[in-house]
Amino acid sequence: xxxxxxxxxxxxxxxxxxxxxxxxxLPVEPVISxxxxxxxxxxxxLRDNDDLRFDTLMSLAGVDDANGEKTKDxxxxxxIKGGTLSVxxxxxxxxxxxxxxxxxxxxxxxxEVESVESVWRAADWHEREAFDMYGIVFLNHPDLxxxxxxxxxxxxPLRKDYKNPxxxxxxxxxx
Amino acid sequence: MDxxxxxxxKTEELVLNMGPQHPSTHGVLRLVVExxxxxxxxxxxxxxxxxxxxxxxxxxxxxxxxxPYTDRMDYLASMSNNLxxxxxxxxxxxxxxxxxxxxxxxxxxELQRIASHLVALGTYGVDIGAFTPFxxxxxxxxxxxxxxxxxxxxxxxxxxxxxxxxxxxxxxxxVRLTKEFIExxxxxxxxxxxxxxxxxxxxxxxxxxxxxxxxxxxNYGVTGPVLRASGLKWDLRKNDPYSIYHxxxxxxxxxxxxxxTVGDSWDRYFVRVREMEESLKIIExxxxxxxxxxxxxxxxxxxxxxxxxxxxRTENPKGELGxxxxxxxxxxxxxxxxxAPSFVNLAVIGEMSKGHLVxxxxxxLGSLDIVLGEIDR
Numbered sequence: 445x446x447x448x449x450x451x452x453x454x455x456x457x458x459x460x461x462x463x464x465x466x467x468x469x470l471p472v473e474p475v476i477s478x479x480x481x482x483x484x485x486x487x488x489x490l491r492d493n494d495d496l497r498f499d500t501l502m503s504l505a506g507v508d509d510a511n512g513e514k515t516k517d518x519x520x521x522x523x524i525k526g527g528t529l530s531v532x533x534x535x536x537x538x539x540x541x542x543x544x545x546x547x548x549x550x551x552x553x554x555x556e557v558e559s560v561e562s563v564w565r566a567a568d569w570h571e572r573e574a575f576d577m578y579g580i581v582f583l584n585h586p587d588l589x590x591x592x593x594x595x596x597x598x599x600x601p602l603r604k605d606y607k608n609p610x611x612x613x614x615x616x617x618x619x
Numbered sequence: 620m621d622x623x624x625x626x627x628x629k630t631e632e633l634v635l636n637m638g639p640q641h642p643s644t645h646g647v648l649r650l651v652v653e654x655x656x657x658x659x660x661x662x663x664x665x666x667x668x669x670x671x672x673x674x675x676x677x678x679x680x681x682x683x684x685x686x687p688y689t690d691r692m693d694y695l696a697s698m699s700n701n702l703x704x705x706x707x708x709x710x711x712x713x714x715x716x717x718x719x720x721x722x723x724x725x726x727x728x729e730l731q732r733i734a735s736h737l738v739a740l741g742t743y744g745v746d747i748g749a750f751t752p753f754x755x756x757x758x759x760x761x762x763x764x765x766x767x768x769x770x771x772x773x774x775x776x777x778x779x780x781x782x783x784x785x786x787x788x789x790x791x792x793x794v795r796l797t798k799e800f801i802e803x804x805x806x807x808x809x810x811x812x813x814x815x816x817x818x819x820x821x822x823x824x825x826x827x828x829x830x831x832x833x834x835x836x837x838n839y840g841v842t843g844p845v846l847r848a849s850g851l852k853w854d855l856r857k858n859d860p861y862s863i864y865h866x867x868x869x870x871x872x873x874x875x876x877x878x879x880t881v882g883d884s885w886d887r888y889f890v891r892v893r894e895m896e897e898s899l900k901i902i903e904x905x906x907x908x909x910x911x912x913x914x915x916x917x918x919x920x921x922x923x924x925x926x927x928x929x930x931x932r933t934e935n936p937k938g939e940l941g942x943x944x945x946x947x948x949x950x951x952x953x954x955x956x957x958x959a960p961s962f963v964n965l966a967v968i969g970e971m972s973k974g975h976l977v978x979x980x981x982x983x984l985g986s987l988d989i990v991l992g993e994i995d996r
Contacts, residue, residue, distance in 0.1 A: 471927040472711060500840050503930060503958035505943050532943065534930045534958075538837060538853060545930065566840030569966045577674070592667040592995060602675055 445542045448474040451496065459486060473545055475532070480548040483533075484558040484584075490535060490544075491563055498535040498544070501564040505532045506574030510604040512552060517607075524605040529555045529578055550580065559585040577602035632660060635977070639668050645742065646991030650968075650980070657976050662969045666962075669995035677955035682708055682922040683782055685955065690776040692959060692993035695738050698731035698767070699935045700993075701780035706861055707931035707942040708782045711924040719912035720784050721863045726797070726905050727767075727779065728862075729898040733804070734763040735936035736891045739988040743888060744815050746985035747824050752815040759807050762800050769793060783918040789909075797906055801899055808895060816892060825888060826879030829971045829983035833882065839967040843938025843960050844890045845987060848874035849882035855934035867904050869897045884986035891988070923950050937961050937988055959993035 446454075452466045455476065462482035468474045478486050490498040512527025533546040548557055559582035560567045571582045572591040579600040582588055590597065598609055609617050638649040647668035653660040673692065677685050689704045690697040702724055709716065741756030764774045769790045771779040779786050815821055831841070833849040846853055854871045856864040872893035874886030924946040932941040938960025945954040964987050972983050 471713070471925050472929040475928065500837050502840065502932065502939065503941050503943055503956065505954070505956035505958075507945060507954050507956075532928070532930075534941070534943070538851070541858070545928075564840065565835075565838050566963060566966070569962065590667075592670045594667070601672065 445540055446495065447542075448476065448544050451542075451544050452476050454493075454496070455486065455489075458489060462486065475545045475547045477547050477549065480550045480557045482558070483546070483548050484560055484563065486546070487533070487560045487563045496537065497539045498537045500536050500538060501560070501566045501570070502534040502536045502543075504534070504567055504570035504574065506530070506578040506580050506602070507532060508578060508602065508604045509549070519607075521607045522605045524552065527552050529580055531557055531574060531580060533560070555580045556583055557581070558583050561585050576600070579603070630655070637980075645984070645989055648989075648991055650984075652977065652980065654977065659972050659975050659977065659980060662972050662980065664965055664968060666965070666991070666994050669991050671996065673957065673996040674955055677952055679951065681950045682924070682952060685952065686781060687776070687778045690778055692957065692996055693935065693937060693940075693961070693990045694775060694992045695990055696731050696735040696936045697775065697777050698727045698779060699735075699933065700940065701777065702728050702862075703931070703933040703935065703940045704942055705780045705782050706933060707929055707944055708922065708924065710931055711927060711929045711944060711946060712919070712922070714783050714917055714919065716783060716917045717912040717914070718910045720914050720917070722905050722909045723785060723789055723914065724780055725862055725864065725867075726902055727770075729901045730763050730766060730797075732898045732936045733895050734760045736895050739891055740811065740815070740888065743985040743988075744821070746981050747821060749815055749818070749821060752811060755807070755811060755814065759804055762803065766793065766796060766800065769796070781918060782922055784916065785914040788914045794906055794909070797902065801903055804899065808892065812892065816889060822878050822885060825885040825982055825986070826883055828884045828975065828979050829986060830880050831882040831967065831971050835967065835970055836882070839970070840963045841938070841967055842963065843935070844894065845887055845938065845964050847872065848886040848890045850874055855932060855939060859932065861933055867901045869900050872897065884982050887986040921950070923948070932958070935960055937990065938964060957993070957996060959996065961989040961991075962994045965989050965994060
C-alpha cells in the first residue's frame with residue numbers, strides 16, 4: 445500500500461517531465477498532474493508495475509476549469525476564451541488497496557487527450573461521456589461518439605459557457 | 620447435406636433492434652443486436668433517453684438542494700443515493716455526525732438494499748417467465764416502503780439523509796415495527812428460494828448463461844453483486860469502510876458456481892438473495908443499539924465547503940456509487956460527477972452475451988439489475 449506522495453515519486457523517477465506536479469494542499473485528496481499525451485503510458489505503467497497494480501479505473505470525469513478570459517454576450521451568457529479543460533482519473537488497486545487521482549489539463553481551443561480505453565475498458569463509456577459533455581477529444585478511442593445527448597446535438601452542455609440552443613429539430617428548447 | 624446448404628444458401632448477419640420500448644429492458648434502453656442465425660455476435664447499448672442534466676443542475680444548486688436530485692438517479696435505492704452524497708460533502712467539510720444519525724442511516728441503507736434487491740429478483744423472475752415470485756417480492760417490499768413512509772412521509776423519493784444529519788427523527792414505533800419486519804421477512808427468503816431460486820426451469824434458464832470472468836469484470840470496472848458473483852470478495856462496506864459498518868458483523872456472499880460456472884446469471888441472482896440475509900443481520904445488530912441524540916444537531920447552518928476535490932464512494936445495492944465533487948469555496952458545487960454503478964455495469968453486456976441465443980440476452984440483462992435513471996442521469 446502506497447500513499448499518493450510515494451506514487452508521485454515513483455512516477456517522477458520513471459517519467460520525468462511528463463509528470464507535471466502534485467497538489468497536496470487540497471483538503472481531502474492529493475492530485476497528480478500528468479502530460480495529456482503521456483497519460484496512456486503512465487496508466488499502463490501504473491497498471492502493470494508490481495508495486496502499484498492499479499487494476500481498475502473507478503471513475504473518469506471531465507471538468508471545465510473556467511479559468512480563461514471571461515466576457516459576456518448580449519444575452520448575458522458567459523463567453524470563455526483560453527484557459528483549460530481537465531480530465532480527472534480515479535484509480536483503484538483491488539490487489540494492493542491503494543487509490544490515486546490523476547489529472548490532465550488541455551487547452552480549451554484544442555482539447556486532445558490520449559485515450560486510456562486500451563488500458564481499462566471501463567474508460568470507454570466514461571470517455572464518451574466526457575467527449576459528449578465537454579468536447580474533449582480522446583485520441584485513439586475506437587468509438588468516440590456522443591453517449592447521453594442525441595447524436596445531432598450541437599455544443600457541449602457541461603461547459604461553463606454553454607448556451608441553450610433555441611430550437612432542436614424544430615422544437616423550442618426552453619419550452 | 621451440410622455442404623449442400625453452405626454452397627447454395629446465402630447467409631448474412633441480421634441486425635435486430637430491441638427497445639427503446641421493450642418490456643424486458645427495464646426502462647428506455649435500446650439494444651442493437653447483431654445476429655448470426657439465432658446466435659448473438661455483438662450487442663451495442665444506446666442510452667441517454669432519460670437524460671435529465673443532473674450534473675448541470677447541480678452546478679446551479681446549493682449543496683443541500685442537490686439531495687432531492689440524487690433521489691431521482693437510482694429511484695429504487697434513493698436512501699443509498701442520499702447517503703453517498705451526504706458522506707461526500709461531510710468528508711469535504713470535515714463534519715462529524717452524531718452516533719444516532721449513523722445508526723439510523725445504516726438501518727435505512729440496509730432496508731433500502733433489501734427493497735432494491737427484491738425488485739431486482741422479482742422482475743428477474745418476470746423476465747424469465749415466472750410471474751408469481753414477483754408478487755411475493757412486492758408484498759415484502761411494500762412493508763419496507765411503509766417503514767420509510769412512516770419515517771419521512773415519502774415512499775419512493777425520500778430526501779431523508781441530509782448533509783450532517785437527517786430530515787426527521789424516526790417514529791416512536793419504528794424500532795418495534797422493524798423488528799416485526801425482520802421476523803416476518805426471514806421465512807420469506809426461504810419461501811422465495813423454494814419458489815424461484817431452486818426451481819428447475821429457472822436454473823435451466825440462468826445457469827451457465829452470460830458467464831462473466833473475473834478478469835473482464837475488473838477491467839470493465841464492474842462492481843456490486845455482479846462483481847461478487849464472479850468470485851471476488853469485494854464490498855466497500857468492508858474494503859473501504861464508511862459510516863459505522865466496521866461495528867457490525869456480516870459476511871460478503873460471493874458466487875460459487877453452485878449450479879454451473881462461477882459468474883453466471885444464476886450466481887448473480889443468488890448473491891442478491893444472500894445479501895438480503897446479510898442486510899437483515901446488520902439491521903438486527905443495529906436496531907437495538909440506537910443511542911439517544913439529536914439528529915439535526917450537526918447540520919451546518921451554512922454549507923460552504925473549502926476549496927478542494929473529493930471522490931467518495933459507497934456500496935449501493937447495485938455497486939459502487941461514486942460522487943466526484945469539486946468545490947470552489949462557494950455555496951454551489953463547481954462540478955458534481957456521479958459514477959453510477961449501473962452505467963458501468965451495463966457496458967459489459969456486449970462481452971457477456973457473445974455466442975448466446977437471443978432469448979438468453981433477456982436473462983443476461985435482467986441479471987445485471989440496471990436502473991436507467993442513474994445510467995442516463
